Amino acid sequence: MSTAELLRPAPYAPSVPLPAPYPGDTTIPLSLRPAHPNSSVADITAEIRALSDSGRIRDLLDRHGAIYFQGLGLPNADEFSRFAHAFGWTPHEDIGNPVRRTVLAPNVATANEGPNTMPVYPHNEFGLSPHYPAYNIKYQLFHANGPRDQTGSPGTTVLQAYGQHVLDDDDTETARRKIEAEISRLPGTTWKWENQSDVNQLGDLRVFRVLPAIRNHPRTGQPAFFNNAVSRFLNALSSDTLLPPHLNSEGEFQPPVFYGDGSLIPREYLDSAVEYIYETRALVSWRDGDVLLLDNHAVQHAREPWVG
Structure with a gap:
């Protein structure tokens, strides 16, 4: 060659x-x-x-x-x-990225600002991006309300994930409208607002994405197991949140992935995927x-x- x-x-x-x-x-x-x-x-x-x-x-x-x-x-x-x-x-263009990143140069950013004590499990980059109809997997992403510059968590706040057009003086209705317009750019994505109160007027945001588990390469036609199912499964496994109510020791909702109808994917299927990934990496x-x-x-x- x-x-x-x-x-x-x-x-x-x-x-x-x-x-x-x-x-x-x-x-x-x-x-x-x-x-x-x-x-x-x-x-x-x-x-x-x-x-x-x-x-x-x-x-x-x-x-x-x-x-x-x-x-x-x-x-x-x-x-x-x-x-x-x-x-x-x-x-x-990042829309609704669940992890916090720091831009270092044009179109160059850190991969993840989470602490180095947290493992990064096997995943496909942007495997949470909604495209292509096929076999469905369902993801739930949670974004707490918080400032744009928060650094205390590897996850992103509502404003960090979807608030690039929100102004500091926008009222709650205007801010939500702009945030929902960004979410609507992602096909197959729904959402709901949670935990609204006098001290949290905007509320926290839960986002649901139904995505294909298998995607075909547009040039070669080869099928690819392209998703973040394994990383979500291993995160839930390490936190003992595989089964309902999927709450970790701090009371946070940390589920694995689901089928598109909301039912749990059998653990043996995900165990097999993990085993194959480690054999071929x-x-x-x-x-x-x-x-x-x-x-x-x-x-x-x-x-x-x-x-x-």
Whole structure:
């Protein structure tokens, strides 16, 4: 396989070989490294732009699903932003993200501002985004009312998730109307306001999303188990909230996922999914300046893979 003069395939120990029906010698991720160790960031960015414009990056993602770029030497978020924009893809817009993130540069943010004592279980990035009719899974997301700058919780407040158009002097009715307009941009999503009081006039927000568990890749047609069912299940398992009333030790509602009709998914199905994920995962070893490009086609549009 050849790419261009600057980036070349390179050995990478965490890569996992993919079985049939994938072609022989197909690994996830594919690893590329600059052929010259002193290559400038500007030269690497120009090469990425050329490879993306030619369709070569897209072909590699179709085959491997992920590309690990070694030895790029990207020193900061601004350089990473320039590298990410070189692919030419339309940036994703966050609507109703359940986790709190900090923006560091154009279209670059931290993954999650939760404490490092909290585990991050296997999940698909934006697997909670509502698209595509198929087999349904149902998620419940809870957003407490609170300030835009709250940092005491890994989750987002109502205003952080949906309040980007709410002004400080908006009355309750106007604020709710703007928030509900944002939620309405997400197909298959419903909501209800809870816990309104004199000291919580806006109220807390519970959001319900019914999403497909299996999604087909729009280019290859391959089915993908693309969702956040496993992470929600493992979170509930660790908190002992698998069964009703799904309340943790602090009285917070922390359910697993449900079928679209609201019934619980049998635990043995989710146990099997967890087992398969751990059997087939590739444990990427992060190093400063490296980039992992994941094909996220199954969740968004045909030109929106995510760089992370």
